[in-house]
Amino acid sequence: MTAEPRHWGRRRLLQTGAAALGGAGAGWAGAAVSLPNGSAQAAAPSDAVVSSPMPGNQLVPFHGPHQAGIATPPQSTMALLGLDLRKGIGRAALGRMMSLLSDDAARLSLGEPALADTEPELAQRPARLTVTFGFGPRVVSELIGSRGVVAPLPPFRTDRLDEAWGQTDVAVQICADDPVTVAHARRMMLKDSRDFARLRWQQDGYRRAVGVDPDGTTMRNLMGQVDGTVNPAEADPDFDRLIWSQRPGFTGGTTMLVRRIRILTETWDRVDRAGREAAVGRRLDNGAPLTGEQEHDEADFEATDDLGFPVIDPASHMARARAQNRHEHFLRRAYNYTVVDPTRPTGEDTGLVFTCFAADPDLQFVPVQQRLAEQDRLNEWITTIGSAVYAVPGGAADDEYVGQGLLA
Amino acid sequence: MLAVLLVVAVLAGAGPAAAHATLTGSDPGNGDSLDALPERVTLEFSAPISEPAYVIVTAPDGSKVADGDPAVNGQTLEQGLQVGADAEGEYTVAYRAVSEDGHPLTGQLSFQVGEGPAAPDASSDTATGSGTDGSSSESDGSDTTAEQETVGASSGGSDGSDGDASVWLRFGVPAALLLGAGGLLLLARRQRPVGQDG
Numbered sequence: 001m002t003a004e005p006r007h008w009g010r011r012r013l014l015q016t017g018a019a020a021l022g023g024a025g026a027g028w029a030g031a032a033v034s035l036p037n038g039s040a041q042a043a044a045p046s047d048a049v050v051s052s053p054m055p056g057n058q059l060v061p062f063h064g065p066h067q068a069g070i071a072t073p074p075q076s077t078m079a080l081l082g083l084d085l086r087k088g089i090g091r092a093a094l095g096r097m098m099s100l101l102s103d104d105a106a107r108l109s110l111g112e113p114a115l116a117d118t119e120p121e122l123a124q125r126p127a128r129l130t131v132t133f134g135f136g137p138r139v140v141s142e143l144i145g146s147r148g149v150v151a152p153l154p155p156f157r158t159d160r161l162d163e164a165w166g167q168t169d170v171a172v173q174i175c176a177d178d179p180v181t182v183a184h185a186r187r188m189m190l191k192d193s194r195d196f197a198r199l200r201w202q203q204d205g206y207r208r209a210v211g212v213d214p215d216g217t218t219m220r221n222l223m224g225q226v227d228g229t230v231n232p233a234e235a236d237p238d239f240d241r242l243i244w245s246q247r248p249g250f251t252g253g254t255t256m257l258v259r260r261i262r263i264l265t266e267t268w269d270r271v272d273r274a275g276r277e278a279a280v281g282r283r284l285d286n287g288a289p290l291t292g293e294q295e296h297d298e299a300d301f302e303a304t305d306d307l308g309f310p311v312i313d314p315a316s317h318m319a320r321a322r323a324q325n326r327h328e329h330f331l332r333r334a335y336n337y338t339v340v341d342p343t344r345p346t347g348e349d350t351g352l353v354f355t356c357f358a359a360d361p362d363l364q365f366v367p368v369q370q371r372l373a374e375q376d377r378l379n380e381w382i383t384t385i386g387s388a389v390y391a392v393p394g395g396a397a398d399d400e401y402v403g404q405g406l407l408a
Numbered sequence: 409m410l411a412v413l414l415v416v417a418v419l420a421g422a423g424p425a426a427a428h429a430t431l432t433g434s435d436p437g438n439g440d441s442l443d444a445l446p447e448r449v450t451l452e453f454s455a456p457i458s459e460p461a462y463v464i465v466t467a468p469d470g471s472k473v474a475d476g477d478p479a480v481n482g483q484t485l486e487q488g489l490q491v492g493a494d495a496e497g498e499y500t501v502a503y504r505a506v507s508e509d510g511h512p513l514t515g516q517l518s519f520q521v522g523e524g525p526a527a528p529d530a531s532s533d534t535a536t537g538s539g540t541d542g543s544s545s546e547s548d549g550s551d552t553t554a555e556q557e558t559v560g561a562s563s564g565g566s567d568g569s570d571g572d573a574s575v576w577l578r579f580g581v582p583a584a585l586l587l588g589a590g591g592l593l594l595l596a597r598r599q600r601p602v603g604q605d606g
Contacts, residue, residue, distance in 0.1 A: 275510025278506065279510055309464070
């Protein structure tokens with residue numbers, strides 16, 4: 001079956017969340033209407049009711065001052081590729097790879113097939129596709145030649161890191177509201193990077209499918225907890241300072257941390273509801289702090305009970321993670337993971353791909369993680385099994401590729 | 409054979425629900441009368457507890473006399489008391505601990521030092537301060553029973569059915585295992601060749 005010619009008519013670019021940027025400036029109208037003969041046709045401008053495009057047709061621009069997929073409201077599906085450059089791949093070759101992958105990402109983000117796309121129809125539903133690229137410390141220091149941009153995280157007492165989920169040269173974060181879109185983008189990235197890099201690991205993650213929860217609902221992790229309530233929002237005055245890098249060559253970029261956290265489900269299964277709420281310091285039903293009623297109520301860490309004990313355990317996860325100063329905030333953008341594992345009694349390995357972004361992780365993230373490693377009730381039931389850090393370049397202008405300013 | 413039964417009983421008792429710790433005793437005991445303030449208070453639990461645990465010791469005048477953080481050692485919690493704090497009267501010990509299975513529990517007990525309002529029903533060999541069936545006080549109205557509560561979940565949930573399930577796990581499963589073990593042993597007995605001892 002050949003693809004029907006599409007009548008775009010007048011389009012209006014609709015954003016979900018982030019600031020409107022570049023792109024063609026052209027918009028596109030409404031949902032496609034199905035005609036009796038089965039071909040899809042966009043609603044004619046004159047009778048178009050202004051409405052959101054259906055989820056599969058929604059776009060997030062690729063080009064702009066920042067890479068997409070950071071401040072973008074998290075999509076439902078993620079594939080994070082950890083690539084290691086092949087021997088002999090230097091700065092120039094990396095530049096060529098980034099040029100290819102950026103071009104793929106730009107086209108696919110628009111709902112258009114990549115160059116030499118062998119399944120062009122799979123590109124037709126962009127579903128808010130974003131592709132975000134980062135470079136590991138080795139690439140930054142040896143190929144780009146920058147110093148002081150990104151450093152490996154220090155070891156934490158509670159880490160049980162497996163090299164299988166360790167640091168790679170390049171990370172490619174692919175997110176969309178549809179798993180077929182993600183699969184197609186991933187295949188394109190892997191095809192076009194094959195000559196330059198090999199895949200060391202892939203971390204797949206998921207949240208609620210689009211349309212299942214009301215927009216803006218904080219996700220739940222697979223321990224059942226509302227996860228990510230206190231998170232910098234793009235509208236916050238502090239967002240730019242906390243997230244976007246000021247480092248030379250990386251302005252508009254950030255640092256991405258990827259921590260793979262396994263849930264020890266067998267023992268977690270034995271923890272009752274009271275124990276679960278006490279371990280975090282938040283209610284399970286709506287994520288409110290134990291001293292509050294609503295999810296976004298501020299926690300009162302000074303509140304005590306009848307016997308004089310703090311209502312929120314000072315050793316609870318929330319109390320230990322609490323920011324001690326204006327720096328200790330970072331943007332969390334995590335995804336649940338589940339992997340079949342017949343070697344485990346439960347049959348699966350499940351947890352959280354804890355991805356977060358900060359302009360300066362040493363200042364913002366490390367002190368928090370240090371406190372958690374020293375003491376956190378939740379440590380009884382979680383283990384960090386993977387850790388990696390990436391310098392994320394600023395966004396690519398039209399006709400540029402990501403990292404061009406660093407590699408060209 | 410008896411050894412096998414004992415092993416089965418121990419294993420059966422180690423089910424998940426049995427890992428909720430409860431206070432099983434203390435030194436000083438709840439309601440004890442002492443000549444002098446001891447150097448420390450020791451609390452014993454039915455199952456291991458996790459660090460950190462919290463203890464607040466209040467002197468008769470309302471001042472706090474715990475010295476430093478309590479030490480957790482398996483099923484035991486030890487809280488040092490300040491030297492020189494030796495006012496006579498009633499001391500209360502409030503505790504909050506977390507079982508290894510995450511379940512938080514809290515309660516308090518009290519004891520007398522020296523003369524001061526007599527603590528009713530103070531038997532120094534009463535080790536347990538747990539539950540509402542501990543030694544009761546009535547005459548002077550002051551509450552010297554160790555009150556113990558499990559800290560409830562703040563939100564609704566399946567606590568009711570969890571409770572039923574935990575009763576089953578705590579009693580039903582061990583009972584079933586014991587009966588099963590007994591049955592197997594009887595079978596084994598029958599299979600044994602004539603002439604061997606049990």
